[in-house]
Amino acid sequence: MAEYFTARGLPVPLELRRNPLTDWRRLTVIALVLLVLYIGLKITNIDTGRANPEYVINRIALLFKWDFSIMTPRDEFETYMDTAWWKMIETIFLGIMATAFSFVVALPLSFLGARNIMTGNPITAAIYAVVRVTFTILRSIDVLIVVIVLLAIFGPGNAAGVFGLAFHNIGVMGKLYSEAIEGIDAGPLEAITATGANRLQVVWAAVLPQITNPFISFTIYRLDANVRLAPVLGLVGGGGIGLDLFQSINLSQYGAAGLIIFMIVVTVATMDFVSAQIRKRLV
Amino acid sequence: MPPIVSINDLVKTYPGGTRALDGISLDIQRGEFVVLIGLSGSGKSTLLRCINRLVDPTSGTILFDGIDVTTADRAAIRRVRRRIGMIFQQFNLVRRTSVFSNVLSGRLGYRSTWRTIASRPTSSDVAAAFENLGRVGIADRAFSRADALSGGQQQRVGIARALMQKPEVMLADEPVASLDPATSHSVMKYLEEINKKDHITVVCSLHFLSLARRYGTRVVALKAGQVAFDGKPAEIDERRFKEIYGEDAEEVEIGPDRPQPQPLAADGAEQVDPSR
Ligand SMILES: Nc1ncnc2c1ncn2[C@@H]1O[C@H](COP(=O)(O)OP(=O)(O)O)[C@@H](O)[C@H]1O
Numbered sequence: 001m002a003e004y005f006t007a008r009g010l011p012v013p014l015e016l017r018r019n020p021l022t023d024w025r026r027l028t029v030i031a032l033v034l035l036v037l038y039i040g041l042k043i044t045n046i047d048t049g050r051a052n053p054e055y056v057i058n059r060i061a062l063l064f065k066w067d068f069s070i071m072t073p074r075d076e077f078e079t080y081m082d083t084a085w086w087k088m089i090e091t092i093f094l095g096i097m098a099t100a101f102s103f104v105v106a107l108p109l110s111f112l113g114a115r116n117i118m119t120g121n122p123i124t125a126a127i128y129a130v131v132r133v134t135f136t137i138l139r140s141i142d143v144l145i146v147v148i149v150l151l152a153i154f155g156p157g158n159a160a161g162v163f164g165l166a167f168h169n170i171g172v173m174g175k176l177y178s179e180a181i182e183g184i185d186a187g188p189l190e191a192i193t194a195t196g197a198n199r200l201q202v203v204w205a206a207v208l209p210q211i212t213n214p215f216i217s218f219t220i221y222r223l224d225a226n227v228r229l230a231p232v233l234g235l236v237g238g239g240g241i242g243l244d245l246f247q248s249i250n251l252s253q254y255g256a257a258g259l260i261i262f263m264i265v266v267t268v269a270t271m272d273f274v275s276a277q278i279r280k281r282l283v
Numbered sequence: 284m285p286p287i288v289s290i291n292d293l294v295k296t297y298p299g300g301t302r303a304l305d306g307i308s309l310d311i312q313r314g315e316f317v318v319l320i321g322l323s324g325s326g327k328s329t330l331l332r333c334i335n336r337l338v339d340p341t342s343g344t345i346l347f348d349g350i351d352v353t354t355a356d357r358a359a360i361r362r363v364r365r366r367i368g369m370i371f372q373q374f375n376l377v378r379r380t381s382v383f384s385n386v387l388s389g390r391l392g393y394r395s396t397w398r399t400i401a402s403r404p405t406s407s408d409v410a411a412a413f414e415n416l417g418r419v420g421i422a423d424r425a426f427s428r429a430d431a432l433s434g435g436q437q438q439r440v441g442i443a444r445a446l447m448q449k450p451e452v453m454l455a456d457e458p459v460a461s462l463d464p465a466t467s468h469s470v471m472k473y474l475e476e477i478n479k480k481d482h483i484t485v486v487c488s489l490h491f492l493s494l495a496r497r498y499g500t501r502v503v504a505l506k507a508g509q510v511a512f513d514g515k516p517a518e519i520d521e522r523r524f525k526e527i528y529g530e531d532a533e534e535v536e537i538g539p540d541r542p543q544p545q546p547l548a549a550d551g552a553e554q555v556d557p558s559r
């Protein structure tokens with residue numbers, strides 16, 4: 001192949017000049033990856049010794065012997081508020097409240113983080129940059145880390161969970177909203193301005209119709225994501241049904257744990273389906 | 284009669300340093316159909332947008348019916364704007380909303396902010412919206428989403444929206460540049476109709492000289508921000524054409540005026556002849 005090019009005095013394409021079997025760059029990369037994996041095996045020392053097949057099947061089977069006693073108060077000290085189904089509802093509302101908090105904060109901030117609105121003069125351009133960097137920082141810190149840090153402020157419970165979720169989520173929603181605003185078609189704004197409308201009327205007639213559906217769609221998508229995350233918060237002390245799941249595993253109550261997992265799966269799958277259906281209609 | 288629009292030594296320099304308009308002087312009389320021609324970048328869009336102050340001129344004056352648009356305050360500009368309709372190459376409709384609300388929004392300049400926010404158009408505005416949609420032949424599409432319409436239909440919605448203002452002047456920035464030839468004529472004929480029947484002064488930029496000849500009562504050619512020609516369409520001969528468009532340019536004809544048989548039979552509404 002390469003002769004075709006050399007015969008005509010053309011430069012030989014890179015792909016033809018290198019033999020994949022002898023190219024030292026490729027071989028180095030492969031060797032490095034293998035080295036990292038080898039070191040990884042040594043350091044993490046993954047021990048699966050306990051999990052012989054029989055034992056695994058046994059345990060999984062226990063997860064399906066659902067213990068329905070957790071659905072009703074188990075003794076005179078428990079009320080319906082200690083039951084698993086109530087905890088599940090509480091967990092769903094953790095996600096809803098976190099979404100609501102982030103919505104309230106992200107909505108106004110997203111306008112400050114939209115390039116087409118803010119790059120008019122140096123001051124607003126600086127605000128734009130700060131807002132977008134803030135969104136990125138908020139987004140980059142994992143929810144569980146934030147919840148753990150918030151334990152120091154609120155102690156274990158729903159407050160740490162809700163605000164931990166909201167903290168991360170403000171970054172995500174802010175970015176999505178800002179990008180929706182940046183995607184606005186300026187043509188209708190110009191046309192409505194040309195009719196003699198004032199600024200508020202222009203926003204009302206030309207901006208809002210362009211952003212409401214994307215905003216609703218993004219909010220539902222984040223609600224879905226937050227309800228999905230909420231059951232995990234309890235594992236680090238952020239409230240909700242996650243704590244019950246954690247405890248039942250620790251106490252070897254596999255029947256209870258299995259039922260809780262099942263409830264979580266049903267909730268998440270339902271949310272996922274409903275959210276997808278709604279968003280499909282909002283295009 | 285004094286001119287409806289009187290432009291004197293208008294200059295527009297954009298922040299980047301581009302001198303888009305370089306001393307334009309132009310009087311437009313009531314009832315004229317002025318066609319702006321010129322290469323792209325010659326300043327047609329800028330000139331049109333200076334008239335309703337969508338663009339702030341750098342120097343010079345523009346009088347609209349005796350009102351100095353260049354020095355008027357915000358409220359005064361809005362009052363001038365509602366007397367000037369405008370349509371655009373890209374139609375500039377709010378795509379997600381209905382044809383009807385798009386047309387209705389042409390009336391915003393006359394209505395209070397609270398009425399806008401409360402979505403309570405007056406019954407006379409609603410009636411006018413249907414009347415204007417009927418005039419451009421798409422009353423039956425009133426409650427379709429704007430982006431469900433064809434290009435020609437969208438531009439007619441744009442015309443109906445502008446008509447809601449009961450304008451004295453209609454600015455049109457390359458209104459048919461995104462349309463095919465047959466549809467172009469159907470849209471241009473509505474402009475011709477509102478010019479002749481409603482006596483609305485039209486200032487319209489066009490890409491094709493053939494359209495300018497067919498519809499304009501006067502042609503103004505811009506070249507590098509200056510007026511290179513101003514006169515009757517018939518006065519543009521070979522030599523003037525090359526002055527405006529450059530030595531290498533060739534004149535092209537755009538489509539048949541009255542397409543027969545009609546090539547767009549699939550879209551019957553496109554063929555409505557407003558002069559009937
Ligand atoms: N918003 C703008 N900022 C900077 N330069 C612009 C802007 N709009 C137009 N121009 C420049 O001004 C000149 C005239 O443009 P325009 O009025 O759009 O011409 P036309 O409509 O005849 O194509 C062009 O050189 C164009 O690049």
Ligand SMILES: [Mg+2]
Pocket residue numbers: 324327328329457
């Ligand atoms: Mg232009």
